Amino acid sequence: MQSAAVATEFEQDNPLIEGLERLPVRPTSLVIFGATGDLAHRKLLPALYNLAHEGALPERFELIGVARSEFTHDEFREEARQSIERFSRRQPDPKVLNGLLGEMRYVSGGFDSDQVYGELGDTLREFDQRASEPLNRVFYLSTAPQFFPVISGKLGDAGLSQCEQAETRIVIEKPFGYDLASAQQLNAQVLEVFDESQVFRIDHYLGKETVQNLMALRFANALFEPVWNRNFIDHVQITAAEDIGIGGRAGYYEGAGALRDLVQNHMMQLLALLTMEPPSSFDADRVRDEKLKVLESIVPPSPGDVASMTVRAQYGPGTVGGKRVTGYLEEEGVDPHSRTETYAALRLNVSNWRWAGVPVYLRTGKQLARKVTEIVVTLKPVPHLAFKNIGSIGVQPNQIILTVQPDEGVSVSLGAKIPGATMRIRPVNMEFRYGTSFLSESPEAYERLILDAMRGDATLFTRGDEIIALWRIIDPILQGWHADTESPIPQYQAGSAGPAEADALLEGDRRWRRL
Amino acid sequence: MSEDVWSAQDTNPDAIEAAMRELLRERHAANQGLAPARVLNLIVVVDRSWKGEIANRLERVGRYHASRTILCAVEESRDTLDAFVAMSYDERAGIGVIREQVEIDMGPEHLGALATIVDPIVIAEIPTVLWSPHGHEAAVEALVEMTDVMLIDSDDSPDPATGLERAEEELSSSYVVDLAWLRTTPWRERLAASFDSPGRRAMLASVDGFTVRHHVNSEASALLLAGWISSRLRWDIRPLESLNGSGLRGRAYTNNPRYVDIRLQPFEQDVPGLAGVTVAWQAGCTLSLDRALGGLRAHEYSPDRGGQEWLVLGGSRGEGGILGEGIRQAHLRDPTYAPALRAARELCPDGG
Numbered sequence: 001m002q003s004a005a006v007a008t009e010f011e012q013d014n015p016l017i018e019g020l021e022r023l024p025v026r027p028t029s030l031v032i033f034g035a036t037g038d039l040a041h042r043k044l045l046p047a048l049y050n051l052a053h054e055g056a057l058p059e060r061f062e063l064i065g066v067a068r069s070e071f072t073h074d075e076f077r078e079e080a081r082q083s084i085e086r087f088s089r090r091q092p093d094p095k096v097l098n099g100l101l102g103e104m105r106y107v108s109g110g111f112d113s114d115q116v117y118g119e120l121g122d123t124l125r126e127f128d129q130r131a132s133e134p135l136n137r138v139f140y141l142s143t144a145p146q147f148f149p150v151i152s153g154k155l156g157d158a159g160l161s162q163c164e165q166a167e168t169r170i171v172i173e174k175p176f177g178y179d180l181a182s183a184q185q186l187n188a189q190v191l192e193v194f195d196e197s198q199v200f201r202i203d204h205y206l207g208k209e210t211v212q213n214l215m216a217l218r219f220a221n222a223l224f225e226p227v228w229n230r231n232f233i234d235h236v237q238i239t240a241a242e243d244i245g246i247g248g249r250a251g252y253y254e255g256a257g258a259l260r261d262l263v264q265n266h267m268m269q270l271l272a273l274l275t276m277e278p279p280s281s282f283d284a285d286r287v288r289d290e291k292l293k294v295l296e297s298i299v300p301p302s303p304g305d306v307a308s309m310t311v312r313a314q315y316g317p318g319t320v321g322g323k324r325v326t327g328y329l330e331e332e333g334v335d336p337h338s339r340t341e342t343y344a345a346l347r348l349n350v351s352n353w354r355w356a357g358v359p360v361y362l363r364t365g366k367q368l369a370r371k372v373t374e375i376v377v378t379l380k381p382v383p384h385l386a387f388k389n390i391g392s393i394g395v396q397p398n399q400i401i402l403t404v405q406p407d408e409g410v411s412v413s414l415g416a417k418i419p420g421a422t423m424r425i426r427p428v429n430m431e432f433r434y435g436t437s438f439l440s441e442s443p444e445a446y447e448r449l450i451l452d453a454m455r456g457d458a459t460l461f462t463r464g465d466e467i468i469a470l471w472r473i474i475d476p477i478l479q480g481w482h483a484d485t486e487s488p489i490p491q492y493q494a495g496s497a498g499p500a501e502a503d504a505l506l507e508g509d510r511r512w513r514r515l
Numbered sequence: 516m517s518e519d520v521w522s523a524q525d526t527n528p529d530a531i532e533a534a535m536r537e538l539l540r541e542r543h544a545a546n547q548g549l550a551p552a553r554v555l556n557l558i559v560v561v562d563r564s565w566k567g568e569i570a571n572r573l574e575r576v577g578r579y580h581a582s583r584t585i586l587c588a589v590e591e592s593r594d595t596l597d598a599f600v601a602m603s604y605d606e607r608a609g610i611g612v613i614r615e616q617v618e619i620d621m622g623p624e625h626l627g628a629l630a631t632i633v634d635p636i637v638i639a640e641i642p643t644v645l646w647s648p649h650g651h652e653a654a655v656e657a658l659v660e661m662t663d664v665m666l667i668d669s670d671d672s673p674d675p676a677t678g679l680e681r682a683e684e685e686l687s688s689s690y691v692v693d694l695a696w697l698r699t700t701p702w703r704e705r706l707a708a709s710f711d712s713p714g715r716r717a718m719l720a721s722v723d724g725f726t727v728r729h730h731v732n733s734e735a736s737a738l739l740l741a742g743w744i745s746s747r748l749r750w751d752i753r754p755l756e757s758l759n760g761s762g763l764r765g766r767a768y769t770n771n772p773r774y775v776d777i778r779l780q781p782f783e784q785d786v787p788g789l790a791g792v793t794v795a796w797q798a799g800c801t802l803s804l805d806r807a808l809g810g811l812r813a814h815e816y817s818p819d820r821g822g823q824e825w826l827v828l829g830g831s832r833g834e835g836g837i838l839g840e841g842i843r844q845a846h847l848r849d850p851t852y853a854p855a856l857r858a859a860r861e862l863c864p865d866g867g
Contacts, residue, residue, distance in 0.1 A: 010719045015747045016707035019851030024708035052810075055701050055829030059708050059813065093830045099809035100828055132820055133712075433550060433612070 025454045026167070027060035028136040029127050031120065033111060033151055034143035035065025035076070039173065041083035043204075044142060047446035049084045049092055052100045056451060060135060062127040063104045066116060076106035089444060111147045117158035124160070134166035138454055141172045148172055149189040156193030171200040171453045174265050175256065176467050180475035187464045196464055200453045205266040206460040207445030207452075209434065210408040214273045214375075215282075217402070217410060224400070225278075227379065229354045234397060234510075236274065236360045237376040238267050241368040241515050243320055245494070246342070250333030258344040259312070259481075262364045264474045268295070269462070270375055270404070271360060275350050284458040288466055295469035297352040306480030309348070311490070311502045312341035315367040318494030325367060325494045339481075339489055342366045345502040346477065361512070363502060367494035369515045373404040376513050387423050396427045399513075409433040519602045525595040528635040531617060535636070538602050542613065549604050551613045555845055556643040557581035558633055558662075560654040563590035563620060569648065570618075575835030579843040583615040583638050587629065589651060593622035596632065626653040630661055637661070644692070644845045662689050664845040669695035669735035670787060676863040678735045682856055692844045695735040696852055697837050698788040702740055705804055705811060705827060706794065719748055723775055724795030725767075728782040728805070734763075735859070736789055737779045742859030743851060750775055757864045765862070777862070787834065 017023055030048070032040050051057050065076055080101055084092055105123050109116035128134045139155060141148055152170060155161050162168055172190070177183025190199055205211055218224055227233065240262050246253040253261065269291075276290040301309045316327040328334060328342050343365030350360060377400040385395055399413040409432050416428040452460055462470075492499040497515045506512065519542055521534040542549055561569045566588040573584060597620040604613045617636055625632060637643055646666035647655050655665075665685045672678030678695070685691045710719050725744055729737035745752045745767055755765035755777060762780040769775060782790035784806065791805035800817040810829040816822040832840065 010716045011713055012716075014707060014711050014716050015719065016703070016710060016744070018747070019849045020704055020707055021847070022704055024704070024711040026712065052828040053830040055704065055810070055827075057828055059705060059827045060825060061828065093809070095809035096828055096830045097809075099826050130823075131825075132823065431550065 022054075022056055023455070025056075025058040025451065026136045027058045027131060027133070028138055028454050029062040029064065029124055030138045030140060030450075030454070031064045031066060031124075032140045032142055033066045033147070034141070035106070036067040036069045036071070036079065037142055039142045040065070041079075042087050043444075043446045044140065044450070045080050045083050046088040047444055047450055049088050049097060049100060050090060050444065050447055051451060053090065053093060053096050056447075058136075058454065060131050062135065063100070064107060064120065064123055065104065066107045066109075066111075066120065068108065068110055070108050071106050073104070073106050077101045077104055080104065111143065112150050112154065114154070114158070117154050117160065121158050121160055128166075134163050136166045136454070137163055137168045139168075139170045140450075140453075141170065143173075145173075145175055145178070145186075148176075149186055152190045152193050161193045161198075167198075167456060168194075169198050169200055169453055169456065170194050171202055171450075171461075173202055175260060176201050176265075176462070177471060178255075178260070179478055180468070180471040183467055183471045187467065191464065197458075199464065200458060201462040201464070201467060202449055202453075203265050203269055203462055204445045204449060205269055205404070206462075207447075207449040208404060208408070209443075210402065210404045211270065211273065212460070213408075213410075214270070214402060215287075218274075219278050230356055230358050232379050233358050234378045234380045235358060235506075236271075236378070237513055238270050238274075238360065238362045238374075239376070239513065239515070240267055240364040240373045241370060242364075242366050243368060243371045243495075245315070245325060245367050246328070246331055246334075248332075250331055253342075254334060254338060254340050257312075257340045258342055258364050258366070259474060259477060263344055263346070263362055264470055265462075266373075267362050267364060268470050268473065271298075271348070271362070272466075274375060274377075275355055275360070277354070282459060284461075285463075287459050288463045292463070292466050292469055294350060294352070295466065295473065297350050297355070298348050298473050299351050300473045300476045301346075301480070303476065303480055303483075306477055307484075309346055309505070310477050310480070311343075311345040311499060311505060312481055313343040313365070313490040313492050313499040313501065314338075314340070315342050315365070315494045316491040318367065318496065320367055320369075320495040327491070327494065328366075339485070341481070341489065343368075343492060343498050343502075345498070345505055347505045348473070359507070361505060363498060363512065365492070365498050369495055369497050371406060372515060374513075375402040375404075376400070377402075378510075387425050395425050401513075407433060516603045516605055518604075520600065522597075522599040524597045526598050527596060528632050531598045531600065531619070532635045534598075535600055535602075535615060535617070538600065539613070542602060542604070546606060546611075549606070549611045549613050551602075551615065552580075552582035553638060553641055555581045555583075555641060555842065556637040557584045557666075557842060558587065558637070558643060558645045558658060559584065560587045560589065560626075560629070560645075560647040560649070560651045560658075562649045563588040563593075565649060566618070572835060572838055575833070576839030576842060579839035580614055581644065581842055582641070583636075584617070585633055585636055586616065586618045587633070587654065588618065588620045589623055589626065589649075589654075590620055591623065593620060594624065596621050596625070623653075626651060627657055629654045629657040633658065634661060642845055644842065645689075646841075659688050665689045665691050666841050666845070667691060667693050669693050669739070670698070670733050672735065675735040675738055676860070679738065679856060679860050679863065683860060686853060686856065690845075690848065691852070692841045693739070693852065693856075694837055694841050695733070696739050696849075696855070697840050697844065698733060698736040699740040699743065700840070701811070701829060702789055702792055702804065703743060705813075706744070706792065709794075709802055709804075709813075718796045718800070720769070721797040722748065722769075722794060723773065723797075724778075724793070724801070725775055726778040726780060726793040726795075727789060728780045728791040729789050730784055730787045731781045733787050733789065734779065734781070736787075738859040738862050739855055740789065740792065741777055741779065741862055742857070743855035745777075745862070746854035746858040747851070752777075752858055752861050754864050755779065755862050763862075763864060786831070788837075 272291040276294040279286040279290045314328040345363035379398040411431045418424040490499040599618045642663040644664040645662040669678035727737040750767035752767040755763035766774040793803040795801045803814045804811045811827040
């Protein structure tokens with residue numbers, strides 16, 4: 001009897017995992033759709049190699065690439081090897097690399113071809129047979145977005161969306177939808193085949209350590225949370241500035257623009273994490289419930305407000321990093337009359353008890369003065385100033401600055417006395433940098449997210465209702481901009497901080513933080 | 516990497532500390548993008564003749580360098596302190612991190628008062644790790660008060676029982692990171708993964724054999740792995756018996772009237788650590804994991820399904836990587852080491 005009780009206890013909890021940093025991942029077959037694409041080559045395959053090197057992949061791990069290009073298994077293995085050797089964050093160990101790629105398979109064909117899914121199903125079953133158990137299945141959709149519904153539908157038709165005695169999951173890259181209606185439609189199409197618990201909508205920003213650290217900063221420090229509200233915070237700025245143009249991506253960018261490319265996903269996720277209420281636990285759904293609640297508290301701009309709450313612009317010719325660059329309209333592949341924005345700035349209000357009256361400003365753009373992604377929380381000025389400002393910059397409101405890239409860290413600006421006989425104050429910074437405070441730099445976001453998807457932990461993935469809430473905020477802006485076919489699109493000089501029109505979004509004495 | 520250096524003969528801790536402050540001030544004035552790392556102090560006490568080798572090992576730790584490493588090299592008949600300070604940094608990055616290394620040559624008579632030499636030089640308010648690979652008990656005793664984490668290697672002891680006994684003693688005064696324990700990490704992870712599915716977990720109650728194959732000098736690691744599984748599965752363990760150079764063997768008893776056959780077998784291999792592990796359960800089922808090119812070769816056998824083999828991927832960390840992992844572990848707390856260590860000591864022949 002005692003033995004049966006012990007067996008039952010072990011069935012419920014694995015006694016061997018206590019104390020392990022790396023929790024087990026169930027044996028898995030990972031299928032990458034779009035395996036010959038840029039993302040797969042630059043990010044996914046190198047991330048998988050690094051997971052393999054660290055012994056983090058499941059004990060049984062099978063990899064299948066699916067794409068339209070005609071390759072044999074060996075040709076694809078060679079392609080993958082070259083990508084990993086070129087883009088991996090560590091020099092690959094040939095023995096591990098051979099182990100990872102040796103059994104990798106490639107299925108070629110169109111994503112709407114029944115033959116592809118037949119061959120895929122055969123290969124997956126072969127892997128299951130070889131393991132003498134059904135392996136979990138993860139389908140990673142790293143394709144152009146128009147194929148997302150096609151692939152999920154075909155997986156359902158082929159009976160690959162479920163597997164007895166094993167979990168099946170689908171990871172969908174961004175962009176999830178083109179606007180609110182298309183996101184709703186895509187959600188519905190995917191959820192016709194997969195249950196929400198099987199769907200992992202990826203936004204790689206959420207895999208970044210600094211983004212996760214935002215939650216640690218807020219909820220693990222008594223210092224910040226008491227002031228994290230309308231009583232102490234004057235305003236918030238979220239910036240995602242790039243110092244490069246569109247490169248060779250005119251085809252994608254002309255249809256997307258800055259608002260869809262960065263604001264709707266990455267920047268709004270930062271906003272949600274910054275403003276959400278503390279979750280009761282860090283379970284996937286508890287965190288996502290809180291993000292959803294705060295996103296639903298953001299009132300989308302009405303059609304009449306779009307002009308006063310948003311700014312769009314395009315970069316003109318200029319100089320970036322000492323090099324002359326052309327304007328957006330002169331870029332190869334761009335319509336010379338294009339109205340696609342390369343810069344977007346908006347003012348949003350979170351209409352809830354905590355944040356009422358605190359404006360949140362977001363801006364993103366290409367060909368700006370500097371590459372930086374940061375959140376700046378500016379506190380209200382002190383209520384009474386006993387010091388004189390003569391002979392100094394004077395007392396400035398405190399700022400809490402969370403930098404996501406290129407340097408990951410947090411800094412807090414404080415007023416400090418300038419050494420000398422008189423009481424003169426100037427701002428100084430208290431800095432925390434990942435490199436100086438931890439023994440190593442952060443791991444790649446994709447490594448974390450791929451592992452989480454295989455493990456079934458959806459905390460860092462976007463839930464379906466969250467996606468819809470995000471689009472509900474962005475959609476009226478897109479519609480307003482689309483309807484306005486007459487007003488000239490402001491231009492900003494490449495290498496500058498953006499268009500002057502964006503300054504008008506900030507009320508009173510507020511200024512954009514210098515790039 | 517660039518480096519700023521300072522050195523002095525017949526010097527003292529105040530002068531060393533002042534020199535470091537000045538180096539930092541000068542570097543920061545020249546490049547405000549550089550900031551000193553403030554994560555971990557590592558104090559290493561070594562024989563002077565092995566200083567170069569230990570310094571090389573510290574160079575190979577990979578990503579996990581201490582912020583400030585203080586290498587105390589003990590030389591017979593020396594009665595003065597000579598010091599060398601190096602601050603290394605990468606100026607290419609926008610914001611860079613400075614790491615500091617201090618080497619102090621000293622004599623054996625300095626060790627009793629080593630705290631008075633080292634205390635002014637460590638960075639205050641961050642964890643301090645002490646590693647004394649060549650013994651130097653006087654140094655360890657002198658520094659125990661200021662040490663948060665003791666880095667040891669139970670495999671370094673002439674016999675495993677002594678190594679494990681010392682580990683348990685150290686555990687009473689500070690947190691212990693044992694490199695012998697870290698050599699078992701991939702094996703513990705893989706065993707946990709192998710028995711993670713609900714069906715497999717139930718099999719843990721019917722384990723009746725556990726064999727560890729190990730490098731001849733890594734018996735402590737093997738005992739720790741056996742101690743770990745014994746403590747996790749709550750086996751009633753007894754001292755193993757020596758097989759006269761062919762390893763150790765014995766029995767552990769489980770809750771039902773049944774026993775587990777435990778074997779520790781020396782295995783010829785070039786690198787220290789474990790070579791393989793075999794778990795047997797329920798009527799002849801076995802799972803073996805053995806070192807192989809590119810990871811671990813898994814071999815599973817069951818009477819009804821026969822045998823099958825596959826590769827579990829993973830790169831070797833090497834001894835440099837294990838030391839780096841030891842430094843990293845100084846920031847973490849593993850609740851399973853102490854019970855595994857106690858069980859490993861119980862498994863030592865004649866009570867260890």
